[in-house]
Amino acid sequence: MGKVSKGINCSAKGCSESAVKSLSKNKLVGSDIEIVGERRIYLCKNHYKELKKSSKKEDDIERIRWKG
Numbered sequence: 001m002g003k004v005s006k007g008i009n010c011s012a013k014g015c016s017e018s019a020v021k022s023l024s025k026n027k028l029v030g031s032d033i034e035i036v037g038e039r040r041i042y043l044c045k046n047h048y049k050e051l052k053k054s055s056k057k058e059d060d061i062e063r064i065r066w067k068g
């Protein structure tokens with residue numbers, strides 16, 4: 001899992017959960033999640049699940065490793 005530093009919140013609009021995943025914003029294309037932020041976005045557990053559900057590129061997302 002691409003872990004995210006503690007203290008970073010989910011980038012989904014209206015969500016203040018702690019982020020567990022970081023992705024580039026273009027991975028969100030086609031999902032229903034509205035994101036606040038720029039190139040890097042962070043997702044909490046719930047929104048990451050939601051993203052996986054709404055994306056057909058599930059396998060690609062699973063392979064993402066953020067190298068920050």
Ligand SMILES: [Zn+2]
Nearest residue numbers: 010015044047
């Ligand atoms: Zn969230």
